[in-house]
Amino acid sequence: MKNRLKVLRAERNWSQAELAGQLGVSRQAINAVETGKYDPSLPLAFKIARLFDLPIEEIFDDQFNQNG
């Protein structure tokens, strides 16, 4: 699943460790999400959305949006 986490994090000038601490997960988890190696659980996705004050679908793209 594609996501804009790296861009959003860079806009706020946060390190992966900073974001990880804010979300209560490991830095490796943030790296894995950013590189698309790991899709976060629904609770973590909601937590990310709340942290960035954005709807989930503006952060994560399941590619169904593009195809209809």
Added chain:
Amino acid sequence: MINSTKMGDGERREKSRIRRWWAVILGAPLALPPIFYATHHLFWPDGPFLDGALNPRFAIVAAVSTCVLGLLVAVPYHRIIDEHEERSFLWGATVGFWLMAFGGFAWFFLVAAKLIPMASFLIFWLACILVGAAVQLWLQFR
């Protein structure tokens, strides 16, 4: 919106979590040998320690304390790790389990046909754990 005004708090929380992670991971391996040695030295100072002929009472104490310490490590470990680490752990455990289940049978057939030598169960068990751990660490840190 989650509190994001105090920047740097997140990094501190992450460092604190890492410290707790390492304390749990290294706690048992570092704690067990001194416990074993001290117990053995206190109660059976004349008995053999690591030469393959353990005092039976010491062996029972060591087995029970290993299981108790294992529980004391497993519970906080699974409370500390996040969902990504949990997923890595589950895949590592899955690979280790299937290797033990089917690898053991495969080994048995080959041994029964005298194609390969009899394996030590301890070595086979350790190999399964090491392969599982390697998978877990690869998924966690790749």
